[in-house]
Amino acid sequence: MSEMDWTKAEEVREYVDVEDALKRIRGNTKIFKALLTSFQKNDYMTPILNGLEAGDLDAAAKSVHTLKGVSANLSFMKLNALMLSMEEDLKNGIHCDDKAQELKLVMEKTMDYINQLMECI
Amino acid sequence: MGERMKDRVLIVDDVEINRIILREILSDEYEITEVGDGIQAIEVLFSQEQAPNAVLLDIMMPGMDGFEVLEVMQSDAVIRKIPVLFITAADADTNESRGITAGAVDYISKPFNPEVVKARLRSHIQLMKYSTQLEELVEIKTAEMTKTYERTLETLATIIEYRNLESGTHTRRTSELVKILVNHMIQKPKYKELLEGGTCNLISKAVALHDIGKIGIRDSVLLKPGRLNEEEFEEIKQHSRIGGDIIETIAKGLTDDAAYLKICYEICRSHHERWDGRGYPDGLKGGEIPLPARMTSIVDVYDALVNIRCYKPQLSHEDAIQIIVEGGGTQFDPDLVDCFLEVDQQFKALEEELGDD
Numbered sequence: 001m002s003e004m005d006w007t008k009a010e011e012v013r014e015y016v017d018v019e020d021a022l023k024r025i026r027g028n029t030k031i032f033k034a035l036l037t038s039f040q041k042n043d044y045m046t047p048i049l050n051g052l053e054a055g056d057l058d059a060a061a062k063s064v065h066t067l068k069g070v071s072a073n074l075s076f077m078k079l080n081a082l083m084l085s086m087e088e089d090l091k092n093g094i095h096c097d098d099k100a101q102e103l104k105l106v107m108e109k110t111m112d113y114i115n116q117l118m119e120c121i
Numbered sequence: 122m123g124e125r126m127k128d129r130v131l132i133v134d135d136v137e138i139n140r141i142i143l144r145e146i147l148s149d150e151y152e153i154t155e156v157g158d159g160i161q162a163i164e165v166l167f168s169q170e171q172a173p174n175a176v177l178l179d180i181m182m183p184g185m186d187g188f189e190v191l192e193v194m195q196s197d198a199v200i201r202k203i204p205v206l207f208i209t210a211a212d213a214d215t216n217e218s219r220g221i222t223a224g225a226v227d228y229i230s231k232p233f234n235p236e237v238v239k240a241r242l243r244s245h246i247q248l249m250k251y252s253t254q255l256e257e258l259v260e261i262k263t264a265e266m267t268k269t270y271e272r273t274l275e276t277l278a279t280i281i282e283y284r285n286l287e288s289g290t291h292t293r294r295t296s297e298l299v300k301i302l303v304n305h306m307i308q309k310p311k312y313k314e315l316l317e318g319g320t321c322n323l324i325s326k327a328v329a330l331h332d333i334g335k336i337g338i339r340d341s342v343l344l345k346p347g348r349l350n351e352e353e354f355e356e357i358k359q360h361s362r363i364g365g366d367i368i369e370t371i372a373k374g375l376t377d378d379a380a381y382l383k384i385c386y387e388i389c390r391s392h393h394e395r396w397d398g399r400g401y402p403d404g405l406k407g408g409e410i411p412l413p414a415r416m417t418s419i420v421d422v423y424d425a426l427v428n429i430r431c432y433k434p435q436l437s438h439e440d441a442i443q444i445i446v447e448g449g450g451t452q453f454d455p456d457l458v459d460c461f462l463e464v465d466q467q468f469k470a471l472e473e474e475l476g477d478d
Contacts, residue, residue: 025145038137069210070138072232
């Protein structure tokens with residue numbers, strides 16, 4: 001497990017809280033890998049961005065809701081916090097285009113960490 | 122110790138990640154089936170031989186969503202009993218309460234907490250099992266009770282027969298005769314609604330009791346050969362009132378099968394009422410006389426006519442018919458007389474089979 005010690009760093013845990021996520025699945029790293037793979041395969045972001053761009057807040061909210069659940073279950077903390085605030089905005093009819101930009105950045109960073117994780121578990 | 126059958130859980134969520142996590146949390150304790158959308162969930166629910174013991178159901182899914190799945194489930198008497206726990210991403214949204222209102226028993230929220238998920242699932246499955254067992258037990262016990270007091274009442278009717286030897290199998294025949302009449306009447310729109318459901322069965326059972334009030338009549342009157350004097354006749358007439366009282370006493374404190382006892386009461390008390398209001402004990406007239414009593418009246422008189430009694434000789438079927446037809450509109454409900462005439466050959470056949478020799 002020593003090669004995974006880097007995941008305990010504060011900065012990393014802000015994006016992917018590995019310890020927290022593993023608790024949910026009884027520490028089963030094989031399952032964790034399958035979960036991360038599933039996340040990599042599915043594009044959860046584009047439907048949100050498309051919805052925002054088209055001004056379709058309902059569609060955007062639905063996609064945000066899905067990613068909110070997924071990020072919560074995988075302990076993607078930053079992503080989850082962002083989804084919570086976007087959901088709040090969308091519910092209040094706020095076109096949170098500024099947050100679309102932030103989403104791209106957070107997603108990129110999260111994916112980075114996922115890629116690294118995939119190599120050491 | 123042996124392989125205990127695992128309880129079955131159906132997981133419905135369009136997001137694979139959520140399904141994988143739930144499976145990991147639950148696969149030790151449960152046999153898991155998972156599907157990715159509402160349509161498949163319905164297919165599994167309605168096609169599997171063994172329905173799941175519980176369903177974990179996502180609300181927001183493309184295509185058929187969780188609410189729609191629940192609605193379809195509610196439409197089936199068996200499937201609606203399966204406990205459904207909604208999977209939600211807890212928020213200020215009213216999804217949870219809407220889910221509970223729609224028929225879900227509980228919800229679990231993302232991120233999943235394994236201990237909470239397991240505990241909630243376990244308690245709802247257990248609850249469902251207890252309630253199913255209880256329902257089955259109540260059903261069995263109710264059936265037993267019904268049988269017991271039906272037997273008791275039948276026994277009462279038999280006691281009358283033993284005392285009133287001449288009437289022989291009158292009780293059994295009136296039951297069978299009324300069955301013929303009911304089965305015929307139920308085909309007619311006018312009576313269909315009144316007799317549908319179990320009513321038909323109840324009437325034929327209840328008819329067996331029509332004379333139980335005779336238990337309160339003295340032998341010297343009940344068994345007297347030849348004509349009764351006025352005083353004796355007055356005493357005989359008491360049997361319908363007494364019969365009604367007996368049923369009323371039995372019915373007191375019983376809330377089950379009120380329908381059956383009501384029909385028993387109507388028959389016992391009112392089977393000597395006349396269509397023209399000159400009958401007894403209440404002098405009811407026409408439609409005031411309960412339908413089961415009007416039916417019993419015809420059947421009772423017909424059976425008495427074609428069999429020998431201590432106070433009268435036996436008549437032929439044709440002569441009996443003649444008397445009943447003449448009584449239409451005065452003694453009997455003319456409409457029921459018509460019904461009777463439409464099945465009189467069946468009456469005749471039954472008397473030939475079961476009549477006193």
